[in-house]
């Protein structure tokens with residue numbers, strides 16, 4: 446079967462034409478990618494689509510009340526909504542350094558979520 | 570009143586201000602970085618999605634992560650920081666800055682040169698034609714981004730987005746993930762304003778409908794927004810009678826474009842360019858007022874933060890050369906906008922420029938495939954670059970190295986084209 450995708454690995458956004466197995470839906474080949482990352486993306490997008498998760502958690506004792514966070518690696522796409530929801534119940538205490546682990550093994554994906562910035566104590 | 574002396578004053582601490590301050594400091598100058606808010610990083614701190622820094626760091630960072638790399642370096646540098654400090658005016662050419670902060674009251678800064686890095690503003694309701702009442706619940710995409718990502722507050726339950734620029738697309742996804750029902754993105758033009766990859770990962774991923782050639786004509790509601798009336802438009806962007814549809818919603822998000830923040834620049838007597846809508850700049854990123862430079866989104870609305878940082882380092886090097894008495898002084902040559910070039914930075918060039926490289930940034934008027942971007946002087950090509958496709962949403966950078974710059978002669982203007 447033939448399908449169209451847009452590569453999201455860089456701002457250029459190449460339009461990809463993918464061939465997949467009629468029966469299993471598995472990836473066969475891709476055209477239209479300007480670089481190797483496009484073919485890696487197409488294969489992943491067909492066989493096991495994934496996305497980075499970015500969201501915020503609550504933080505106490507800092508000048509802001511929200512701390513931006515990011516998953517260390519892309520999550521299976523189907524887990525994204527659940528993962529963002531899980532962030533809502535998290536509250537951390539300042540100080541936080543960028544890269545500190547905020548949640549381990551998020552929604553059973555084996556992937557950690559880390560702080561995307563540092564936030565010191567309000568008093569510092 | 571406190572009076573401070575410095576070599577270079579940088580106004581604004583977004584990615585442009587951070588990069589300019591660091592570059593000037595690396596080159597041995599005393600730098601004072603002035604920021605109105607209590608946070609470094611500018612708008613990046615609320616852009617929590619990933620996709621920043623691919624050119625510079627070969628990685629897709631989130632906005633705060635991109636900022637953090639510069640902030641760490643800044644903290645280790647000897648740049649002086651003035652936080653919570655708003656610049657009110659730049660006077661006496663570039664020699665006097667008046668600022669105010671809650672802690673210090675009124676301040677005077679006396680710099681040898683100034684780099685403007687105040688970023689851009691979002692267009693608001695008053696800059697698009699929408700009729701009806703003035704209820705609360707009509708706000709820009711950046712304001713919604715700020716509420717959700719910095720203040721942890723959801724400004725509505727059912728949202729309609731007007732405009733398909735990247736910030737609008739990114740906010741469609743963000744609102745959806747936070748449980749706000751996003752009813753659709755409406756775009757006046759027949760083409761989407763943002764990048765294809767944002768349509769894919771922000772709208773298609775979540776089945777959020779995109780309606781092209783459609784606009785919001787009217788809003789309803791007394792205190793709080795209750796709904797909007799959308800209408801299809803023809804090729805001349807005129808509403809088509811009978812295509813109206815009313816949609817119940819409590820949030821209308823405007824993503825209808827950005828414009829450079831020009832208030833301070835204008836007051837300082839800097840000429841504003843009708844092409845970039847920011848200051849007229851030369852090859853060193855210097856404005857029409859000698860000693861005042863500009864970088865980042867205050868100079869032209871960039872699409873990639875990597876280019877914002879690059880432009881800021883170029884402006885800092887220009888300011889350092891100016892202080893060292895090495896600023897070029899030849900008559901500037903104009904750079905003329907040729908076929909399919911909508912806007913360009915910089916638009917002036919001096920042949921005695923001594924920098925090692927020079928980047929031109931341009932935006933096109935329409936999408937074209939298999940083109941060559943060419944900078945010419947008369948019938949000589951100074952530099953060209955092949956591109957498989959050029960699009961409205963994407964800026965094109967053309968970087969000239971020493972050997973390319975050596976080809977430019979005095980007297981004749983330069984022109985830049987998209988050649989098919």
Ligand SMILES: Cc1cc2nc3c(=O)[nH]c(=O)nc-3n(C[C@H](O)[C@H](O)[C@H](O)COP(=O)(O)OP(=O)(O)OC[C@H]3O[C@@H](n4cnc5c(N)ncnc54)[C@H](O)[C@@H]3O)c2cc1C
Nearest residue numbers: 581582583584585604605611612655656687688711865866
């Ligand atoms: C709402 C919004 C969302 C955006 N989202 C994205 C995105 O998702 N991806 C992307 O690539 N680009 C995005 N952009 C574009 C983004 O602005 C640039 O990529 C980049 O942040 C511009 O950097 P800058 O340093 O020029 O400006 P900014 O980051 O805007 O920084 C300007 C700084 O100057 C300070 N300032 C202004 N006036 C004064 C004054 N008088 N005195 C003292 N300080 C002052 C401000 O407080 C601010 O900190 C967005 C822009 C906006 C407005």
Ligand code: SF4
Nearest residue numbers: 452455458459480483
């Ligand atoms: S294929 Fe390569 S060039 Fe094209 S969008 Fe993907 S990463 Fe970018």
